[in-house]
Amino acid sequence: MLTIKNLHASIEGTPILRGINLEVKAGEVHAIMGPNGSGKSTLASVLAGREEYEVTEGEVIFKGKDLLELAPEDRAREGVFLAFQYPVEIPGVSTTNFLRTAVNQVREYRGLPALDAVKFLSVMKEKMKLVEIDQKLLSRSLNEGFSGGEKKRNEIFQMAMLEPTLSILDETDSGLDIDALRIVSNGVNQLKSDKTATIVVTHYQRLLDYIVPDYVHVIYNGRIVKSGTKELAMELEEKGYDWIKEEVNAASV
């Protein structure tokens, strides 16, 4: 579904990603871990098409298409979803109104008829249960004054509404207490299928107890320096990242 080959990207002339290679197949869950500042969010942003990042080398193929050629909205319409680490506030625009615009634009791109208000609300009701989100929250201005947990829950709710094929969750666990973590993970798990894939960005193994990854990758200094299975995450939890840094630094001498 997704093939990333030798991806290099920089911001304001500073290289951040320095040759990422990754293959994600339908039905898989990949966890991306790594110390703060290693480039995890940058990778997520580049995949989603944030303009500030300049791709200097490499390619990304998504469902057979050159993803980097597509505008960010078209990537979304093709099925790429990013749950933001820091969701943005839009004053005066309710989540409901925002999502209705989004869902119908995505549907139009996919050749589906627009949902009328009644149909939209019934779909919404159904998806609300997935993340146990309250109708009241959805009527408020998007993310304005939301608690950290509410924001993250709202991101997963949006994911449920947009039915993406590739979901990238950037630190969705941060700021969640244990109950919220369970609810959010539960939502993500229910949305998984053999036709979709998930990339979970986190630096705690905690989340991976709930969303069990098929593969775990460690990013350090803009490269994937280690890949493994769930056991790798356990090892990181136990030993931290220093041993990986040492390994990488030793190898580069």
Add this chain to the structure above:
Amino acid sequence: MSKDNKILEELTSKDYEHGWSVDLETDDAPIGLNEGIIRWISAKKEEPGWLLEWRLKAFNNWLTMTEPVWANVHYPKINLQGLRYYSAPKNSNKPKSLDEIDPELLQIYERLGINLNEQKRLQGIAVDVVLDSVSVGTTFKETLSKLGIVFCSFSEAVHKHPELVKKYLGSVVPMTDNYYAALNSAVFSDGSFCYIPTGVRCPMELSTYFRINAANTGQFERTLIIADEGSYVSYLEGCTAPQRDENQLHAAVVEIYAGKNAEVKYSTVQNWYPGDKSGKGGIYNFVTKRGICAGDHSKISWTQVETGSAVTWKYPSCILKGDYSIGEFYSVAVTNNYQQADTGTKMIHIGKNTRSRIVSKGISAGKSQNSYRGQVQVMKRATNARNFSQCDSLLMGDRCGAHTFPYIDIQNSTAKVEHEATTSKIGADQLFYCNQRGISTEDAVALIVNGYAKEVLNQLPMEFAVEAQKLLALTLEGSVG
């Protein structure tokens, strides 16, 4: 009399003879402005003597006045002698009913969300249409007259309700008020008139649509709304003009009178032609709007969505004379390309326990300049006056400007006046967030802007609000990315 004035007078009295020589059969006044033209207009409309006198007095006042220059707008001087001051659709073409109005015109109205056909009329909005200088038709007259409500063209009111016109004309905006108001008082052609009798709640929205059609024609309409004791009315005003290379002048006057316990809501969606992308053409919109809360516990509320015109100069105001009276001003002013807007309000607190609320949302894009100018005045007698002002500016790009000029004048120490102001930009973060959800940049801008303006749009009657939203999006098309 100064020498200049003498010369002027000589010139005008000369032109006056010339003015009379014009064939009354034609429906266009000759180009130019002088006493003769004013007599011509008045005669054309078969006005009573007192009104002609009133016009002439206004004209003579106007001659002594100079064009104001304090507003933050820049435009080449308008050649007032190069304009035509009256242009009626030719009798043969003049629609006898709304159903006969030019389909192209109907389309333009429809784009604005104004549907003049029967279906829409059934939804309960009474409409008066002003084409160029003349009111071409008013719907729902009979339903309204059963309640004693008068809603008709200004000219008709002059003939059928002279006592009301005589009593209130110029009572809120005196003919000497300002340069453009004086000019309007001299040459106004038509407009809408509305009277709601004591204790009557007008059961439908009353609405007027103004359209400038003819080239080189100034439009000077006059609107007078009188809400007698304990009455209520919601009034809508919409405007359009075709695209023309040359600038066209529009200088209207709106007067509102609210008696004891009366309430008037006045909503405007202004969509005059703003000029092209390079700043060529467009309407110069110099409007004087003022309401007086004459009685105790009365309320006047102005809501405006200003998207059009090359230059806008407009300050809908409230004189809060009655005790416990309330004035409100809700405004969204959008400027794009080379548009300039200097708009705001004046709240004049005279009565005790008077309250006013100002919510102004400016949106600037392109190379436009958007100024808010607001005055809150609390007079000596106005014990316990309250004002709250919220003035926000939203910038799109970095070549436009937003300016805020609040003036506060307090002569009573019990007054409480609060002013809040913010300036923000549409952030790349917000746009990217929308894009990531599959929303195009244009639609993202529309969504964000409508969210920003929501508090004001919420004040509009439902149908108007939806159309105003579309209009905002239309105005800002192509302003980002």
